[in-house]
Amino acid sequence: MNKGMLVSELRSRYPKALGIRKRLAKGRVMLIQKHIIPAEEAKWAEENKQQAEIVKKYRKKWKQYFAPMEKKIEMLLQQASCYKERKDKEFLQTDMLFCWIAYGFQPDEYLCFELEGKSFAERKEYISDTDRYSYVYSICDISDMQMFLNKIKTYQMFHDFYKRDAVQIRKKSDYGRFEAFVNKHKEFVKKKACASRGSGVELVRFEELGMSVKEYFEKLLRSGRYLLEERIEQGIETACLNRSSVNTVRCVTFYSRQEIMIPYCFIKVGKNGSFIDNGGAGGILVGIDNGTGVLNTDGYDELNRKYEVHPNSKVQFKGFQLPEWEKMKSICVKLAQRMPSVKYIGWDMAYSTKGWVVVEGNMGQFIGQQIVWKKGIKKEVDHIMESIDKAI
Template sequence: MLRNLRRKIYKKIRFKSWYRKAYYYHRKEHEMDEIIAKYKTPEEMQDKKYMRKLRRDMIRSLFKYGSYYSEYFLFGYEGKDAEYRNSFITEGIRLSYYPRMNQRKNTDLLENKYRTYKKFQDMYKREIIRVKKNEEPTEENLKKLEEFAERHKTYVVKPVYAAFGNSVRTETLSMYESVEEAHKRYRKYGAVIEELIEQGEEMARIHAGSVNTLRIPTAIIKDENGDPKIQLFHPSLRMGRGDSFVDNFSAGGVSALIDPETGVIYTDGADKKGHSFECHPDSGIRFKGFQIPQWDEAVAMVKEAAMMIPDNHYCGWDLAYSAQHGWCMVEANCTAQMGAMQMVTKEGRKAELEALIAQM
């Protein structure tokens, strides 16, 4: 009963900026110096006067602008004026935009990875099954999992609700002593189990170890006649590094921005540690000038998907390039992060987003 009450309260306040700021401050209270150390030299860390001033400014920026501590460095806040700092859509304020753009029923739909799959099944172009939380290990349920694993020896396991690439992994049924043991693991929290995407050669060139994805945000606005029109909002390519299967920017990946008209990357790459790259650190492929294959098909897919939920005015669509099927949907993000589109070029997008909202 208490858990259900907490869940109800959380759903009501999760989009409130005051909650996001206060919760982050409380959660990271004892981690501030650890975060600073990722961006500052040991010599700077030893300067007590400088560190006191820096901590105060970071906390002030959190409560005034909503910038989480890593964003303070990634957006280049140090030494910048209020106008510059206020131009960014920070993590502390980001969620407050979504109730202004999207209806709650669609948020519930798109945050559940299996419900999203059922809605856009034709665009996924691969097989996906679900093991429900606390699902009974019936003969039918065990057979479904076993037959899926026979068709797809290696598969992807995702939590039903997850973000930032958390807990996404590849598995095989042979990792478990029995299908019953695997089912027991998956039903503990619930899982979406997906056929592995075999990445097309054109996208594997940039990093073969991860399935590199497009993040294409769409905004449904009104044209001069009042009819719906879809505008892309700073699409990007996200790539993994090293032996990481996950390409997610929040999980150590690299991101670069794509020209929405041509599908050509026009920036260097950047990661969440503040590093910038002219070329991918593993493959050596140069970012600027890289042409995304079949860009028009990718854009057509996200525009079609966006119109399938027309009262959901903003969504971030993740697409992967399959060797067999071309572009296919990976997932939809109704509360998509906006950090990468600002960190790569150190440009705030708040005014642009407000202008779009005014046209919704």
């Protein structure tokens, strides 16, 4: 069992006593915000152009904490085409580090939110990765939300909305079900139980593995826990965007006191030859009009490259109509109703030959929404939060 899976398992077993869970959630929020500097200090640094001095001060104080982030930034400066030829990379690194300790922004958020040159007030309009965790822990039960960090448990809870076969690989006694599954599905999707952003997801063609059913089962068992799923057969209505990937809609639900709200949806489209559609795996994100299901922005990837049309299929994004849109939203409302203690969930939905199906549920994020609409949504989300009962 890897570290992520172990942590998720332990948190899912927190005592049922509400007071204990609240204290644990508060402690988690405090830990997340531990390395965020006071807002007054960040504002002063912005207004007086002292970002470099602040970074120097806290780099000395939090030396070990800085090292992994500096590596992330170095990698982004090498990958992003808009940064490759820049002569002021030292300035960019400093400003990214400042935005990280002042607001909690990751380097890809700095790039995609186009934070360079923005003021303190403008940067505060965006929800950062750190803000996201603070929101989640403040409105979601800290134990129940762990289910969405485990694909096996998510499938068990919502399997009737998946509309496809699946089998878990956890222990030796799973072999019989695994053997029946592989004999029925020679091509299937393998997912690590605890992984995100498309990592650990692989399309498997069993006949190309060159090993017996028993040998493959033992190999999986040695390397972790997995969920194997029947491959989704994508409907032609969305397959035309890109046929090699299952193109999915991220539908965000908030469980408020009055209703289940769906304020944001966007679609993730893969590129030619890629099975994964996630932005973190090179996919393209496009905004959706919530009322109509029509794509209403250009596409953007997580290196902030813009696409008016898909680079391979040549389908224009703006104006593309998604099928059975109201039905998709209705399904997401039903899904959210099943977990009232988890008040913020991101549902990945795919349009298949069987209609809309769940790909998986997530604890969600806010990067996609802010990338495609090129604006911060913090005020909007804060307004939504006022209508939700808090968990802490």
